[in-house]
Amino acid sequence: MRICLLLFLVLSFNCASQNSPAPINLVDILLTPDHADWIYHTGEEAEVLITVLKFGVPVQGGEISYEFGPELLVSEKKGIIKLKDGKANINIGTADKPGFRQLKISVVVEGKIYKNQINLAFSPHLIETTQAYPSDFESFWVQNIAEVREKDFKTTLTHLPEYSTEKVVVYLFHLSNNSDKKSVYGYLCKPRAEGKYPVLFAPPGAGVKPIKPYMGFAEDGYISLSIEIHGINPMLDKNTYKQISRAFGKYMFVNLDKKEDYYYKNVYLSCVKCVDYLCTLPEFDGKNVFVTGGSQGGALSIITAALNEKVTALVAFYPALCDLSGYAKGRAGGWPHMFKNIELLTDERLMTSAYYDVVNFARMIKVPGFYSWGYNDRTCCPTSVYAAYNVITAPKENHITPISGHWRFGETNKKSLEFLKSQCK
Template sequence: MNLKTVKFLLATVLILIGQTVFSQNSPAPLKLVEILLTPDHADWNYRAGENAQVKVTVLKYGVPINEAEVEYSFGQEMMEPEVTRRLKLNDGQGIINIGTSTQPGFRQLKVKAKHNGVAYDGQVKLAFSPEKIEATTALPADFNEFWKQNLEEITNVALSPVVEHLPTHSTNTVDVFLVTIQINAKGQRLFGYLCKPKKAGKYPVLFSPPGAGVKPFAPNTSFADQGFISFTTEIHGISPVLDATAYRSISSAFGDYWLNNLHSRDTYYYKKVYLGCVRAIDYLCSLPEFDGENVAVTGGSQGGALAIVTAALHPQVKCLVSFYPALSDINGYLQNRAGGWPHMLNPSNGKVNNRPENLLTIGYYDVVNFARQIKVPGFYSWGYNDNTCPPTSVYAAVNSVKAPKTLSITPISGHWRFEETNRESLSWIKKQLKLVETRSE
């Protein structure tokens, strides 16, 4: 056996050992002890004024634990609990009556259990006439004029795209490009990954704005594989190809960007973000491979908010998908109920941010007020167990939409969604755009 063969075999063994060690140290996909919370209404929905009960089951290895004891609290969603008590379960099971809400909204039950010194927890949020939840955020009298003026200011600004092909990220069927475009006359720019089917033809375009944070991300070729030209962007003017270490440094420097210049509607951080989304659609529609007709936008959390904003501001968008939109009904906390991410007016943050000038700015950027402008069909999806974008705030936004809407609600989910919902949303987009197969010349 020659030296080259020995080195190869040694390298192979080391790789296998590494994989074995990694698999041995992978986190468990389940908790050793589970708290199962089962509402007495299968859809988790109740009429305002109707009592709700939840069965609590503490399981180990899928079997109820005898003589388990839990501590529980309940009250209005995201607010201080109204009741905190302990309950000893019979054969690992018990019933908790969490009362009712006389107003449309959500009640939240939190349960904690200890087993062998380890704490476990669970929660469930139940809806009371959620279709009647109304937004607390008022529409400024000159809201449309404000955004019309800002859109007019960027109309004649050249996109000046810089496009770089990325062979290492491309596939056999999709070409991937790093793209940067100009947002406004100040020279601020937006970065993103453009993914195009390699097969020659005319294609619908799809814009995918990002969730919150300052972080790197990879190209997503899945939409292009489904016959779309897609553009997935960041919002901060930072190249997504920077490594994670660089992004951590940048993120620390940025801080809470959603508070940047909150005192002024003209210089607030999200102004360039919202206008950047409009420019992203402009860029997609300028591509020679665009079919000239079909434009969709989809996103979740901050991206779900930006999907609504983009559809409201850009006349070429034909449909939108918004998962658990952030920045919705931010003022909710001022009315003693859950407000939307980033919770800048909750009881803690409100001590600093609840100022007249800030509240004035919020009116021009709250997603509720863009939802009121939507004229195209939308697919909206969220869960009830979401503490990041609470369902009260999401309902406030979606209930404000007067255009046709399809709701896909999975009560059990938190700030995430099932793959089945992703497939449902993509199928919905294709149906709206009347796409059966990719059209080619």
């Protein structure tokens, strides 16, 4: 019996190791627009070549299903078209206003459905925001920042030898405020060699989840602070975090009808305090203060650069929380797409969103920035990101990779690091 059990375990392990997921699809759907940069003028029609490949060879026969229309909204047209030598052309029409149009494709090969999509831009640099700009927007935040800076904060650093290396010292960071019992956790990473260094603040992407320290920035010569935003110790185990995450629910909707109590208010102010803290470190070079992040972290990078006068440059990848009011005005809005649900659309919530929308913080940016996103991003859609990017008047670099979704290429990461080095004084 014991021998049989051992044989079963060995065979199970061998089967599992021999059947790891394939790194590529058996069938590929290539979508090739007739403009190499994926950009069209309003009023100009766009055509897409669809190529269906199996084993890298065009599929013979068959048909594809398609639908297209404005980005993330109800499709204007659906249909079926036959493939010829694995190819077909579809004209997805045009846009009469600056924005994006979306084409979705699906094909059935040997009983399995394969899908792909493409978003094409129409005069994207003319996209305007739909968001209101409250007359007291700046004074609202100036007052709140002044109040939070007057509060007595306590900072605790706990050395983490299990994460520290020969080049980097890692600490568990805890910033707490006894007066209103708010706190932030994170990881502070310092180059081990003595010297003066730039500081870099890295706010997180969305979610309630454990984070691990990232030592790459410190290895490159920055003192870096990466945080979580919910006041939860990131070193808790995954099961505990899952339970906490369920309890939190959709935090981005909490108190959305109350601008003074909206969930993100404390988050934005905590980011300001974290940068303030970094600038007090004895190893800080006294000159270079950077912020960088993607998605929610990209949004918080722009917001922190707008609210904290100490920041000298920023990098933001596919920022969330941009042009939140888009759906209320008949076009796609940014993550978390709160007003796509018509039941959440009230005057009070719409007005609150104006005080927290990245678009309105983007107007305040005064420092150089590196910005990057893709056109196929369904999470932080390009229409919303352009609405924020287009109002920035400070020096800015735009690194678009049209084919990417809610992710980025290593080459783009490299360019962002080169940008930060170029900003060091």
